[in-house]
Amino acid sequence: MFFIGVLLGYFMVYPLALRFLSTYNLSSQIENVLSLNSYIDNFMMLVLCMGLAFELPLVTWLLSLLGLVNKSFLRRYRRHAVVIIVIASAIITPTGDPFTLSVVAIPLYLLYEMSILMIKDKKKEEEDEFGDESEEEIKEETEQVNS
Secondary structure (H helix, E strand, C coil), X not given: XXXXXXXXXXXXXXXXXXXXXXXXXXXXXXXXXXXXXHHHHHHHHHHHHHHHXXXXXXXXXHHHHCCCCCHHHHHHCHHHHHHHHHHHHHHHCCCCCXXXXXXXXXXXXXXHHHHXXXXXXXXXXXXXXXXXXXXXXXXXXXXXXXX
């Protein structure tokens, strides 16, 4: 997942951000000067952050194994997650244009939804366990009555 995030940042997000930064003019008197240092800094920050952000499903899966998060919790706080994802996308992208922001935010939201699908709901597991036991007990009782 990390490499998919790095590839998305490298091939999609960074070219869009670089194009925006190179064509953005505050005024005709101010000239844009891109230094190699700022280019590498922006590139490394964006690609690394995209790679780390794509680890979201793995992190939620580990948190669910520890019992800190469950499916109903993620569903209940979906609206809050969208706001956090947009804020994180604004921090990740070096530009201020909404297109680049949405190129980062939409995959992160899809990863959040994929996280919800990946983890199991604890309540449902408990119900299934108790449901299976009660069915087995009923079968045993009916067999004892029939004997």
